[in-house]
Amino acid sequence: MPMNPALSPTNLNLTEEIRNEKVVYQNPLLFLKIWEIKHDVPHFGTPDPWSWHWHKQVEFLVVTQGQLAIQTKDAYTILEAGDVMLLGSSQPHRTHKYAEEPLHQIVFQIDLTQHFDLSSLAYLHLFSELTHSLEPFNALLRSNDTVRTGAYQLIRQIYEESQSRQIGYELAIVAAIKHLLLLLLRNDTRDLAGLTEDSGISRLRPALDYIDEHLTERITVEDVCRILNLSYHYFIKYFKKVMGLSFIDYVNYKRIKKAERLLLTGDLSIMEISYEAGIQNMAQFYKLFKRYNQCSPKEFKQRLRDQTEIQDEQLMTQEVE
Incomplete structure (x- = not known):
């Protein structure tokens, strides 16, 4: 393999x-x-x-x-x-x-x-x-x-x-x-x-579905609390315990994953991708993207182009051999 x-x-x-x-x-x-x-x-x-x-x-x-x-x-x-x-x-x-x-x-x-x-x-x-x-x-x-x-x-x-x-x-x-x-x-x-403890994800499922459906929009803790009928302070503690990361970090993670998919298509500008992923502040978008990918969105895209050149060289070598 x-x-x-x-x-x-x-x-x-x-x-x-x-x-x-x-x-x-x-x-x-x-x-x-x-x-x-x-x-x-x-x-x-x-x-x-x-x-x-x-x-x-x-x-x-x-x-x-x-x-x-x-x-x-x-x-x-x-x-x-x-x-x-x-x-x-x-x-x-x-x-x-x-x-x-x-x-x-x-x-x-x-x-x-x-x-x-x-x-x-x-x-x-x-x-x-x-x-x-x-x-x-x-x-x-x-x-x-x-x-x-x-x-x-x-x-x-x-x-x-x-x-x-x-x-x-x-x-x-x-x-x-x-x-x-x-x-x-x-x-x-x-x-x-x-x-291996019961993660309680089933209880959070309506909140997780809401996040997926509204990534391009502004998502607040209060919105999700109303869906689950939980108090603000209980929800943020419970979410962190179950998911292993804070509510905000989870939303940001999902948005960056969406941005990665959009970057692969290549037909949107980085600013448009940022907006489509629900992040209106470009500086914040670059900061978050680099946190999860150890590179900027532009570098991420360039890396895919560079891969093409490497494969070209390998195939040419195989033909010569």
């Missing part, structure tokens, strides 16, 4: 719109969609246009044959047969067939947060992405052969059960999903012991 954070394909198009892909669940009660894609023709490389997309569901990519290239805002990765990659909720990405040989892959999209009951609710926030990124699990999948093989087999099992639809297939799928979550959790080298 080679990965280079400074690498991207040659036709990186920063003017592409990022499509919000609406996932239609194959079984609404299981909150998932899983299918196999086969590219058996010799043609490979980046399509034109090569479009970005995102969806609110988490996505697992499993390669069963050939090579798949995937680009996110942070890295360009080549997946080979047996590899598994996890894409977080709302993470912009795009893929293409990387080599001439046939490419077979399984795409598994799922709302992980729906697969926790009262007995396992204490672990919900470790997979909800509201307080913890899912990216460390990719490092685990890359470095641990046992975890990668286990995840690969479980996702193939989920796919096969969804296709056969034998009696009890729903139970088999739910069991495999829980086994997959347990596999990731048990093998994570981070200290998660202190992060």
Whole structure:
């Protein structure tokens, strides 16, 4: 699973719109969609246009044959047969067939947060992405052969059960999903012991939804307090306890994530992006963006352009060899 954070394909198009892909669940009660894609023709490389997309569901990519290239805002990765990659909720990405040989892959999209009951609710926030990124699990999948093989087999099992639809297939799928979550959790080298208390996110859900729907507008603590029918002081303390960061920091985080998606499209000025993300003060926007990305919005955009030149050089070297 080679990965280079400074690498991207040659036709990186920063003017592409990022499509919000609406996932239609194959079984609404299981909150998932899983299918196999086969590219058996010799043609490979980046399509034109090569479009970005995102969806609110988490996505697992499993390669069963050939090579798949995937680009996110942070890295360009080549997946080979047996590899598994996890894409977080709302993470912009795009893929293409990387080599001439046939490419077979399984795409598994799922709302992980729906697969926790009262007995396992204490672990919900470790997979909800509201307080913890899912990216460390990719490092685990890359470095641990046992975890990668286990995840690969479980996702193939989920796919096969969804296709056969034998009696009890729903139970088999739910069991495999829980086994997959347990596999990731048990093998994570981070200290998660202190992060397993009931996070209370379900109680905050109306507030979190309100924030998502009104990011371009002015959002106040008082607005959200009225939705939850909580006092100002209780709410700010409760929010910090549950989310691990203050209400203001959470809103700013969501706004910068939206700005990142808009920067990938390239058809808005940085000022317009700032306004679209709900930040009217440009100085504040630059300050917040640099806090979360360690670079300015302009540098963020330039980094994507620079990736194109690096990939051009690598492909030219391969042709010479």
